[in-house]
Amino acid sequence: xxxxxxxxLWRGGMLESSHSGHAVICTAAGEVVESWGDPAVVIxxxxxxxxxxxxxxxxxxxxxxxGLTPRHLAFACASHIGAGLHRQMAxxxxxxxxxxxxxxxxxxxxxxxxxxxxRLIVGGEAPCQLHNNxxxxxxxxxxxxxxxxxxxxxxxxDHPVQQAAKAAYEDTTGETSAGWGIDGCSAxxxxxxxxxxxxxxxxFAGATDxxxxxxxxxxxxxxxxxxxxxLVSGEGGACTELMRAMQxxxxxxxxxxxxxxxxxxxxxxxxxxxxxxxxxxxxxAAIAALLVRAGVLExxxxxxxxxxxxxxxxxxxxxxxxxxTAPAFP
Numbered sequence: 319x320x321x322x323x324x325x326x327l328w329r330g331g332m333l334e335s336s337h338s339g340h341a342v343i344c345t346a347a348g349e350v351v352e353s354w355g356d357p358a359v360v361i362x363x364x365x366x367x368x369x370x371x372x373x374x375x376x377x378x379x380x381x382x383x384x385g386l387t388p389r390h391l392a393f394a395c396a397s398h399i400g401a402g403l404h405r406q407m408a409x410x411x412x413x414x415x416x417x418x419x420x421x422x423x424x425x426x427x428x429x430x431x432x433x434x435x436x437r438l439i440v441g442g443e444a445p446c447q448l449h450n451n452x453x454x455x456x457x458x459x460x461x462x463x464x465x466x467x468x469x470x471x472x473x474x475x476d477h478p479v480q481q482a483a484k485a486a487y488e489d490t491t492g493e494t495s496a497g498w499g500i501d502g503c504s505a506x507x508x509x510x511x512x513x514x515x516x517x518x519x520x521x522f523a524g525a526t527d528x529x530x531x532x533x534x535x536x537x538x539x540x541x542x543x544x545x546x547x548x549l550v551s552g553e554g555g556a557c558t559e560l561m562r563a564m565q566x567x568x569x570x571x572x573x574x575x576x577x578x579x580x581x582x583x584x585x586x587x588x589x590x591x592x593x594x595x596x597x598x599x600x601x602x603a604a605i606a607a608l609l610v611r612a613g614v615l616e617x618x619x620x621x622x623x624x625x626x627x628x629x630x631x632x633x634x635x636x637x638x639x640x641x642x643t644a645p646a647f648p
Contacts, residue, residue, distance in 0.1 A: 319356035323400050323523025324593065324607075324647045325600040327630070329639035336644070337600035339576065339593040341608060346586040348492065354647060357513045360496050361592045364507055366573030368395040368455050369539045369581075371505075372517055374482035375458045376535035377519070380465035384415065392549045393570035394458035395571065400429025402437070402447035407549065408453040422447040423473045424456045426505040430550060441468035452503035454549070459505070473505045480506050489532075490518035502574060507582060515579070517537055519588025522569070522581045538567040540581050544648035556602045556625060563621040568614045570605065578605040582614055603628070603641055603648075611648045 321338035328334065340355030348355060372394045375381050381391065390411060398404040410417055427450040429435050436444060447453060463472045463479050472479045475498065484506070486493055491514035501507040510518075525536035543550050544566040551557035557572055569581040576593030578601050589608055595601045606626040609615035615622055630639040 319358075321355045321359075321594045322647060323644035324354070325597070325603045325641065326644050327631070327639055327641050334639065337576075337593050337595055337597045337604075339591060339600070339604060340512050341589065341591045341604070341648070342481060342512045342516040343608070343612075344433045344520040344588045344590075346520045346588075348517050348520070350516070351587070353513075357516075358511050359507075359592065361515070361577065362499055362501075362507050362509055362511050362575070363454075363515050363575030363579070363590075364454070364501060364577050365397040365429055365573055366571045366577045366579040366590075367487065367515070367518075368397070368571060369522065369536075369569075369579075369640065370487050371483045371542065372458050372539055373486040373490070373535055374479075374509055374530065375462045377486075377531055378462060378465055378482070380462045381458075383465060384461060386461070388538070388542040389546050389549060390458075391539055392546035393454035395539060395543050396454040396550045397451045397572065398454065398549065399431045399558070399611060400427065400434055400445070400451065401431035402434050403548070403553050404431075404453070404552065405429075405434065405448045407447045408457055411454075412460065415461060415464060419447050419472070419621060421449070421460060422453060422456050423471065424450040424452045426503075427451060438498050450503060450511075452501075452505075455505070478570055484508055487518070490521050492517055492571065510594055516588045516590035518583050519590060520578050520586065521588070523583050523588050524586045540583065543571070545570045556605075558625070559621045560606065560615065561597065563616070564609070564614055564621045568609065570609075571591060572601060572605075576601045579601075580605060580609060582612060585614070598626075600642060601645065602626075607643045607648050 493514040494510040525533035547558040547561035575596035578591040580589035601623040
């Protein structure tokens with residue numbers, strides 16, 4: 319099955335651009351209730367699966383052994399903008415382990431946060447690994463690594479940390495991974511079908527505090543993210559702003575190359591989305607449309623309108639077009 323048109327840009331009454339994709343909505347029982355495009359398409363979930371990668375951190379007891387708080391757990395699932403808040407969070411976490419920036423293996427990254435970037439420029443400082451958008455995930459990896467007494471190169475495929483992440487991924491998706499690639503932060507990223515990914519997200523949605531150790535870990539991670547959206551992305555980021563708009567009822571996480579994940583506990587649903595051309599604007603519009611359809615996001619909320627049915631403004635603030643959903647989606 320082919321990808322279907324999902325998001326369109328109109329200018330001057332003409333269709334200027336179109337973004338196609340695939341999406342799956344799954345129940346906690348593993349049933350696909352709705353899909354668009356090809357539900358069997360194989361994708362790399364990229365950073366949208368960080369809550370799955372963080373499962374071993376919680377399940378193993380490593381998080382509790384060092385007293386990690388919900389803020390730490392939210393940060394372990396983050397793709398942050400490198401603001402001062404995020405830099406300090408990573409530094410403090412590592413410092414509490416007796417580790418430092420040099421122990422990370424995610425690589426330095428210029429922060430997307432303008433205030434922090436300007437601070438570095440004025441101070442003549444270079445960006446470091448603490449600014450990397452995945453420094454929270456890697457702080458979690460290092461915490462688990464200490465618990466497992468593993469070697470320093472914790473991003474290697476055969477390292478116990480990554481083997482634990484792979485096991486959690488395959489268990490929750492219900493699939494043997496079709497392969498793996500190296501993510502932007504140097505850690506392995508495991509491929510799955512979009513349905514498998516939606517199934518894993520639905521498992522998070524259906525998890526309860528009275529369930530087994532995995533379910534309890536899922537609850538802690540999804541609640542941490544929804545309660546601390548400022549750590550998951552940052553001010554102005556779609557993940558942060560959309561979760562705020564839904565008032566903690568839904569957990570969402572974006573990934574590079576057009577991927578989005580949503581966990582809807584009240585409905586017991588998981589939503590997985592892939593925009594084929596990897597467009598950021600399209601994935602934000604598409605996930606917002608799906609959340610509106612699910613009844614968890616208000617169509618008229620200012621944050622929704624910023625990414626969906628959004629007027630396109632030029633540098634003189636003149637409306638030049640509109641970014642909206644395709645007629646048959648969702």
